[in-house]
Amino acid sequence: MQKEIINQKQAIVLMVTFIMGSGTIVGTGDKSGQDIWIALLIAMAGASIIMAVYARIIKLFPGMDLFDLLDKLFGRILGKFIALIFTWYLFHVGLNLIRNTSEFIRIISLDATPQCVIALFTGVLIAYALRCGIEVIGRWVSIFFPVIIVISITLSVIAVDMYDFDRLKPVLYEGLKPVLSDAFGIFAHPFAETVVFLGIAGCFQKQSNPHKIFNIALLIGGLYMLMLAVRTIALMGPVNKSLQMFPPYITARIIKIGDFFQRIELINAVIIVTAVFTKVTVYMFSFAKGMSYLLKIDDYRTLSTPLVFFTAAYSIFLFDNALFMVKWALNVFPYYAIPFEIIIPLLVWIAAEIKARNDKKTTSQNQSTNSSGSNAGMQC
Amino acid sequence: MVVLIFNIANAFILTSCWNYKETDNLTLVRGFSVDRVEDGNYFISIETADMHQAGTEGKGKAAIIESEGESMFDAVRNAVLVNVPRLYWAHSTAVILSQQVAQEGFLKVLDFLIRDAETRLDIHPFVYRGEYAKEIFNTTPISAVMVSEELKDMLHGQKFTSKTLLVQIYEVIERLEGEGISVVMPAVCVTEVNGAKTIKLCGLAIFKGDKLVGFLDEDETKYFCFATDEVDGGLLVVDAEHEGKKGKITLEILNSGTRFKARYKDDEISIQIRIRVRTSMNDVQIEEFPSTDNAINDLKRQANEQLKKDIENLIKKVQEINSDIFGFGSLVKKQLPKVWKEKGKDWDNNFKELKVEIIPEVEIVHTALLKDSIKKGD
Numbered sequence: 219m220q221k222e223i224i225n226q227k228q229a230i231v232l233m234v235t236f237i238m239g240s241g242t243i244v245g246t247g248d249k250s251g252q253d254i255w256i257a258l259l260i261a262m263a264g265a266s267i268i269m270a271v272y273a274r275i276i277k278l279f280p281g282m283d284l285f286d287l288l289d290k291l292f293g294r295i296l297g298k299f300i301a302l303i304f305t306w307y308l309f310h311v312g313l314n315l316i317r318n319t320s321e322f323i324r325i326i327s328l329d330a331t332p333q334c335v336i337a338l339f340t341g342v343l344i345a346y347a348l349r350c351g352i353e354v355i356g357r358w359v360s361i362f363f364p365v366i367i368v369i370s371i372t373l374s375v376i377a378v379d380m381y382d383f384d385r386l387k388p389v390l391y392e393g394l395k396p397v398l399s400d401a402f403g404i405f406a407h408p409f410a411e412t413v414v415f416l417g418i419a420g421c422f423q424k425q426s427n428p429h430k431i432f433n434i435a436l437l438i439g440g441l442y443m444l445m446l447a448v449r450t451i452a453l454m455g456p457v458n459k460s461l462q463m464f465p466p467y468i469t470a471r472i473i474k475i476g477d478f479f480q481r482i483e484l485i486n487a488v489i490i491v492t493a494v495f496t497k498v499t500v501y502m503f504s505f506a507k508g509m510s511y512l513l514k515i516d517d518y519r520t521l522s523t524p525l526v527f528f529t530a531a532y533s534i535f536l537f538d539n540a541l542f543m544v545k546w547a548l549n550v551f552p553y554y555a556i557p558f559e560i561i562i563p564l565l566v567w568i569a570a571e572i573k574a575r576n577d578k579k580t581t582s583q584n585q586s587t588n589s590s591g592s593n594a595g596m597q598c
Numbered sequence: 599m600v601v602l603i604f605n606i607a608n609a610f611i612l613t614s615c616w617n618y619k620e621t622d623n624l625t626l627v628r629g630f631s632v633d634r635v636e637d638g639n640y641f642i643s644i645e646t647a648d649m650h651q652a653g654t655e656g657k658g659k660a661a662i663i664e665s666e667g668e669s670m671f672d673a674v675r676n677a678v679l680v681n682v683p684r685l686y687w688a689h690s691t692a693v694i695l696s697q698q699v700a701q702e703g704f705l706k707v708l709d710f711l712i713r714d715a716e717t718r719l720d721i722h723p724f725v726y727r728g729e730y731a732k733e734i735f736n737t738t739p740i741s742a743v744m745v746s747e748e749l750k751d752m753l754h755g756q757k758f759t760s761k762t763l764l765v766q767i768y769e770v771i772e773r774l775e776g777e778g779i780s781v782v783m784p785a786v787c788v789t790e791v792n793g794a795k796t797i798k799l800c801g802l803a804i805f806k807g808d809k810l811v812g813f814l815d816e817d818e819t820k821y822f823c824f825a826t827d828e829v830d831g832g833l834l835v836v837d838a839e840h841e842g843k844k845g846k847i848t849l850e851i852l853n854s855g856t857r858f859k860a861r862y863k864d865d866e867i868s869i870q871i872r873i874r875v876r877t878s879m880n881d882v883q884i885e886e887f888p889s890t891d892n893a894i895n896d897l898k899r900q901a902n903e904q905l906k907k908d909i910e911n912l913i914k915k916v917q918e919i920n921s922d923i924f925g926f927g928s929l930v931k932k933q934l935p936k937v938w939k940e941k942g943k944d945w946d947n948n949f950k951e952l953k954v955e956i957i958p959e960v961e962i963v964h965t966a967l968l969k970d971s972i973k974k975g976d
Contacts (some may be wrong), residue, residue, distance in 0.1 A: 225973075346601065389934035454719075454768050457775040469650055472720050472768060481688075481718075 221455060226426035229357035230434050231564030232500065234510050235414060237408045239315070239441030239497030242490045243322050244544050245465040246447050247400030251456035252386050254447045260401035261442040266410030268560060269436055271567045272412065273428035276419040278574045279426075280597055283420035284566070291569040296583035297511060300562060305508035307558040308414065309529060312501040314547065316340055316533040321540045322464060326487065333557070334534050340498070341530030348522035349501045352421050355503070366489050368444065372434050373486065377473040381452035406552035408497075410435065410559040416566075422554045455579070463544060466490070571587045606858040625685050628660070629746025631731035632670070632699050632707050638744040640699075640707070641666050642672045643732035644685065645746050660744045662735050664738035692746040694724045696731035700803060700810035704781075705774070713768060719768040722753055725803035725810060727787040737788055737795040745797060752799050753784060754960060760823045760832035761816040762799040762853070775807060778927015778938070778945055781805040782822075785813055806921040814912070821912045824873055824905070825924055825956075827856035834877060834960070836901045840884050840893060848881035848898060852963060860926075860933040865935075867941060868953040869926055873905070875958065879965040886969045894962055901960040909956050922949045 224232070250257045271565045279287055284304065288297035322338040328336065349354055381536060390397065410434065422428065450459050463466045468488055474480030505521040537543045630644040643886070648661040663681045669672030677685055693711065695704055704723070711717045726734055739748035753764045762784045773781045773896075782802045789798040802814040802822060814822060823829045834849040859870040887893060915921060927945045931938040941948050 329715070339608075346605075351603075363900070384932065388935040388938075391931070391935045455772040457772050458719075458768050459777070461771065468719060471718055472766075474720070 220489075222351050222353045223423055224352055224356035224421050225423050225455060228360050228430060229415075229422055229426060229431045230438075231360045232356055232496065233412060233431060233435035234438045234442070235359050235363055235366070235415075235493050235496040236412065236500050237435060238442055238489075238493040239408055241404075241408050241443050242446065242466050242493055243318050243464055243485075244547050245450065245462075246443060246564065247403040247457065247548055248460035249326050249396040250400040251392070251396070252388075252451055253390055253392075253397045254451065254456075254459075255386070255444055256390070257397045257400035258404055258444050258447060259442065260398065261409055262436060264379055264401065264405045265440075266289035266433065266434055268405075268410050268563070269412060269432040270429065271563050273432045273565050275416060276422065276428040277569050278570045280422070280424045281419060281420055281453065283507060284416040285421065287566065287570065288512075290439050291566065291573055300565075301511055302303060302507055303419075305505060305512060305557060306503055308505035308508055309557075312498055312505055312529050312535045313412075313536050314543075314551075315494060315498045315501060316344075317536050317543060318547070319498070320533065321543055322467075322490065325540060326467065334531070337530045337533050338527075340495070341526050343495065344530075345501050345523045345526040347495075347527060348503055349519060351519075351522045355496070355499055362492055362496075366475055367442075367490060369485055369489055370445070371483070373470060373473060374445055376475055376479065377449065377453060379475075380473065381449075382426050383452055385451050386448070402550060403552045406555045406559060407547065408443075409440070410555065413559045413563055414500055414504045416433070416563065417507055418500065429515065434552065438589055463540065483538060501531065505529070574581065603898075613935070621971075623684075625661075625663075625681060627687050627690045628744050629690055629694070629749065631726065631734055633696045633731050634698045634702065636668065636898045638665050639668055639672055641732065642670070642673045642677075643735055644677060645735050645744055646681075646685065647744065648688075648850070656698050657971045660735075664732070670707055670788050671714075674710070687714065688718060690717060690721055690723060690746070691750045692722050693732050694726050694731045694749075695783075696726050697728070697810060699731070700725045700783075700805070704770075705808040708767065708770070712771060719771075720766045722764070722766060723752055723770060723783045724749065724786045725783050727785045727800055727802075727803075727813065733788055734797060736784065737747050737797050740791065740796055749786065749797065752797075757830035758832065759816075760820050760829045761801070762819055763802055763823065763828060771927055772918055775926075776925075776928055777942060778922055778929070778931055779925035780921040780923045781808065803925075804916070804919060804921050804923055806866045806919075813841040816914070817908075818912050821905075821909045822923070823876075824854065824856065824958075825859075825871060825909050825913065827854075829854040829856075829875075833880075834875070834901060834905065836885040836904055838884060838895065838897055838900050840888075840896065843884050845884035845887075846884075847879060847884060847887070848906040849877035849901060849960070849962065850880045851873075852876045852878060858929050858933075860930045862937045864935050866953065867930055867937060867948065868955060869929065870955045870957065871909075873909075873956065875905075876963050877901075877960060879962055882971055885971070886973055889965055898960050898962060902958045905960065908955045909958075910954070913954050917952070920946060920950055926952060926954070953972045 246254055248482040275287070285301050288301050290302060291297065316337055319340055320333050324331065324333055412435070414429050421427070422431070426446060448464055450465045453469050453472060459465045467483055467490065470483040470486035473482060503526065504520070506518040506525050509521050509525060539547065626647040626752065628645050628647055630642050633641040635641045644662060644663045644665070646661050663677050665673050665677040665680060667676045675687065678911070695707060699707055711721060730878060731851065735745055737745060739745050742748040742751055753762060756762050756764050765780060765783055770781050770783070773779050782804060784799055785801050785803045787798055787800045788795055801816050801819045803810055804812045820832060829851060832851050834851060836847045836849060838847040854873065854875045857872045860866045861870065879894065887926045913924070922945065927949065931942065
C-alpha cells in the first residue's frame, strides 16, 4: 500500500486551521466576559503541556499512528478497547462539528433548507476529501490558509477605528474563577482537541519534529483566537458577546468603513465554513482510520465514505435545538473530553516511554536483530 | 467518473438555495416606525425602496407600507397582506419608536430586531418627539430620497454639531445590560422648513432601563457629548465680555478629548472630568475685540467657566431624572472595581449624590483668516 506523507509545514498549517475551526463559530467561553484574553493565555499555557505529551508520543514512535501504537503497547484486547473508546470520541465530535456547521448555515442564511440537505452536502464534500487522501487535504489547506489569515487580519485592522479597548476593563472583576472555568473550556476545545492528530501521526514526515509542529500550531492558532476574542469584545463589549449565538460572525456584520465597505460577514462565513470543514475532515480521517483498525481493514478509504455519510445523517438527530448545541459545546464538552484528551494520551505516553526504554535495551543487547519500529510506517 | 458527473450536475442543479430570492422580487426596507395602537397592537409603518419604479434613471422612490400585529414579528409578517413581495430587512437603517412605545419599554420592540437573522445590529434607533411615529414618513426629506436615509446621514453629520449622538442597536444592548450606564437614543421631531414638513434631530431621549424617562434638548446634548468624550466638532458660543462690551464669540471646535478619573475618598465617590478642547475663533461679535494675549486668555477663561457651568447644570438635571446616561457607574466599575462592588448595588442613590468635578481647558489655536478684528473708522 502506498504511504501518504504530509510535510512539516503542511502539518502545521493543518493543525492551525484545525484549532481555528469551531472557535470561529460559537466563539470562546462566555463566562469570563472581558477577561477572555486571560482565559485564552492560561488555556494556551495549559495546552502547551498536554501538547508536549502528544508530541512526545509521536516522537517516540515516528511514522506510527495511535491505533498501531495501542496494539503494540497494550496488546490486542486492551489496545482494541482503548481504540474503541477513542474512536467513539472521534465519531461523536465529528457529529458535533457537522451539526455546528449545518446549524450555523441554517440560522444565518438558508432558513428554509432542510437541515439534512446541508448536512448531506457537507458530508459529500468530506467524503470526497477523504477519498483524495490526507496529502490532498494538506495541499488544499496550505493554499487556503493564507487566504483565511489575510482576510481575518484585514477584517480586524479595518475595524480599528471602531474599537474601544475600555471595554476590556475592569480586569478580573469577578475574580479568577470564571476565567479559569473558561480557560478550561478553551483548553479542551479547541487546543487539546489536537489529540486527534495522534490518529494521523503516521502521515507526518519521519524527519519532521512533532514538538515544533504542535508548538507553532498552538502559537499561531492561539494568537488567532486571541485576536478574534479581543476584536469581539473591543467592538461589541462582553454583554453582546455572551448574548450572541455566533459572536465572531456578528462582529463581522458590524464592521464597516463608511458606507462603502460594509456587510462583509459573508467573507467571514467563508472562513468559518472552510476552517470547520478542515476540522471535520481531520476528525473523519482519524475516525475512518480507527474503524479500519478495529475492523481489520487495510485501507481506511474503503470505510471512509459510508462512515462520513453515517455521521452526517446522524448529526441531524444529535440535538433537539441549536441552544442545546451551543450549551453543550461550551459547558459539557470540556468535561466530557477529559478522558480522551488527557487520560488516554497520558496512559499511552507512559506506556510508550516504558516500551521505548525496553526496546532500547533489547536493541543494545542484540544489535544485529533490530526489531523495534521496523513495521513503523507500514500503514497510513 | 460517477463522482465527477455527480459533482458537476450538483453545481448546476442544486445551487444550495432552497429558498432563493430574486432581488427584483424583494422589497427593501430602509426604515420603519413603531406605534402602539389602542387595542395594544403594534402598528408599524415601513419605508421601503420601490424597486419596480427605479428603472434606468436610477432615481429611487420611497413607498410606505403600513401594517398591524399582536407582536412586532406578527406586524412585520402582516405586511405581506398589503404588499406581495416579501420585505427584505437586511438594509434597514433606522427604527423610529413612538414616545408611548419608548415609555412602555423598547425591549419588546427591539428584541425581534436583535434576534432576527436578517436585520443587522447597526440599525440606528430613534425616539419620535410627537404623538404618532408614523408621521415621520409623511415628511419630505430635503437632500435624500428617503426619510430613513436622511436620518442616517444627519446622524453622521453629528461631527459638525455634536448636538446628537450616533447610536446603534448593539450599543443599546451593551448599555442596557451593562452596569452603571443607561441607554440614550437620538430624538427626532417634525419641523417645517420653507413651508414643507421635514424631519429634525432634536436632542436625546433618556432611558431608565428600557423605559423612556426624559429628553435632552440639542444644546444639552452637546454638553452631554462633552461629558462623554463624543465631541468631534461643533461650536462653542461664548457670551463674552471685553472691556465692558458684551457680545457673542463663537469658537469652532477642532477636536476635543475628555479624560475621566474616578476617585474614592472618605466613603465618597467623586469623578473628575478633564475636557481639552482645541478651537479656533471664527465669529466675533464684539466690536474691536483685539487679538492680544490678554484678550484671548480672558476669552479662554470665560469659555471655560461657561462650559463648566453648562455641563454642571446638565449633570444636575440628569441626576434629578436619576438615569446614569454618562456611564459614571461603569467608569467607577472600570477604574475602581473594588469600590463598585460595594457601592454598585445602590447606584441609583449614589448617582444622585455623585460629585462631578469638571475641568475644561479650552485652547484657542488660531483666529481663522483674520489677524485682528475689523474696525469701524467712521
